[in-house]
Amino acid sequence: MLAYVLRRLGYGCFVVLGVLFFLFALFFLVTTPDDIAQRALGEKAMPQVVERWKENHGYNRPLWPGPGHATDNLLVDHFQKMLTFEFGNSDADGVPIRQRISEGVLPSLLLTVPMFVIGIGFGIGISLFVAFFRETYIDRLGVFVSVLTMSIPLLLYIIGGQFLLGKMLRWFPVSGFDLHPGVLARFLALPVLVGVLSSLGSDVRFFRTVFIEEIFKDYVRTARAKGAGEMRVMTGHVLRNAMIPVVTNVVMAIPFLFTGSLLLEAGFGIPGLGSLTVEAIQANDFSTLRAMVFLGSLLFIFGQILTDIAYTWVDPRIRLE
């Protein structure tokens, strides 16, 4: 077990290095420091201004290590900044990126954690219900509604939710954010609702497939033959044994709780990491974007390792080798 975890971690480290090289290629070789400066300053910027900008933002150093600048180059700097979580300063306004990120984590989590918990709860509940009535009209209707809601882009959920529940019915504020505990829930209710609704369809469809596959297995028939009620079969046998794919799906999503939701945060004015990314796009802030992609992949790799370990916990049949 320990050897397996260590090996998984080792491979994870390799992938992190791969990501770092990919990001270096993307943000320094494909988009050269000159391009970055030009995007920030505009096409017609004078060469001297571009040079000064590059100097101020640390882009004027050589790309690769070489004689005389073995450590003072962009490659080493990139690895150093990312691996120490220092990230450097924003290209747009010079604020330390690390500070920005630590400010954004809380609003992001306040949005994504309730969304996640409620979404999983309803997803499993509804799909168990639909699977219970498999091959009847309820099941067919459930699948059709799932596909229907999956076909609506998140943009339309946001626009529709804001318009209908915010503007017409005035149940919730249209957008905004305030950490004060009294009003926080009011601001978060609509984005959470929209987020849950928009992802419910695909969750229900996925979980339903998992449950139905399980229902047709022999042990379920045995349980029924012994006289177990349909309710007990569903919760005691099917749900428990369908946990592997469910847990994979759930654990895999946990890292993304931290990176927040781009569209929801930008649409509802929540100052989390999603909004941070959107602002970075609009300001051509390459250094912030680089930090966000790196952080996201780090969390993803961590989540994958966590999932593999969670397998053994859910299913004792799986022996890690």
Next chain:
Amino acid sequence: MNALFSAGPVREALISDLIVGLVLAVGLGAGWAARRNEIWREALVGVLRRRRYSVLVLGIYVFVALLDSVLWVGGTDSSTSSVSDKVALQEARSPLDRAFADSSEKSYSAPLSRVEFYDVSALARPGAHVFGTNVLGQDVLYLTLKGARVALLIGGLTSLIAIPLALFFGILAGYFGGRIDDVVFFVMSTLVSMPGILLLIALIMALGQSTFSVCVALGVTSWVGFCRLARGETMKLRELDFVAAARSLGVKDRVILVRHILPNLMHLVVITFVLMFSGLVLSEATLAWLGIGVNGSWGQMIAQAKDELSRDPIVWWNVVAAGAALFVLLLAINRVGDALRDVFDPRTRGEKL
């Protein structure tokens, strides 16, 4: 490559038409090849029978996209008085452009309205705008119909980039294993570990913003999923008797791959293409919202129109027209994709959904 795609609107339009034509040719070619194979014919007939309305809807979308894809220069217009109209005549235009020629007004007008929306002056073509006009006075129905070609272009071009790439590396890794598999698997792990939307954004920021770079970025982020699938399936196929038999008869690896492995992955290609298509159009809508989408897409129409809902009185027809076009397309694709999966999946074969 970016230079190629920024060489003027006419050239970009022509190149994108080539791609639309290519997508269609690949589709028709696949259909022609499938006609002779019994399993495929049965599967396609099964999908047609179960999802006749969805297939019909998709057919209409493709037809509209094609209407906007055949371009030629010249032609006469009823009213070509202004300079800009004469310039417009020099451009290559499609039948759709011609049908909606000189349909523009000065600004907003409500659907089928006879007067302008804000100042109540008569329109140039009263009652002719089924979905009204937008802020620039362009006919919303016209813009919505034009979006079909953009959607087909996004899904089609990206699939043409991603699927061959994924098939190639997936089959190589799955069949040969060893060092090749290690490398391919590592590249896949690296790409997949970067959050999809962030990687997309980073790629588009780095490549510069154009239709082509959006499709390349979507291709880079979407080939990994199918590559994994193709790799796993190839690994399974490699162990089967008919492949072992071919190998013991001394058939070359190259021939085995093309004649025995590839045809047995084709159903996955079709399912992936259909399911990927809706994902790609959805991703583009997200990008459009962030301001880095493709010009003329429904996502862009929605993104541009989102503030119009907070006006008073509300300008709703832009969002509704683009949103409905997007929703109906996605629904039809998802329904057809589901049916395809059921038809090819032996576990659910015969089960009616």
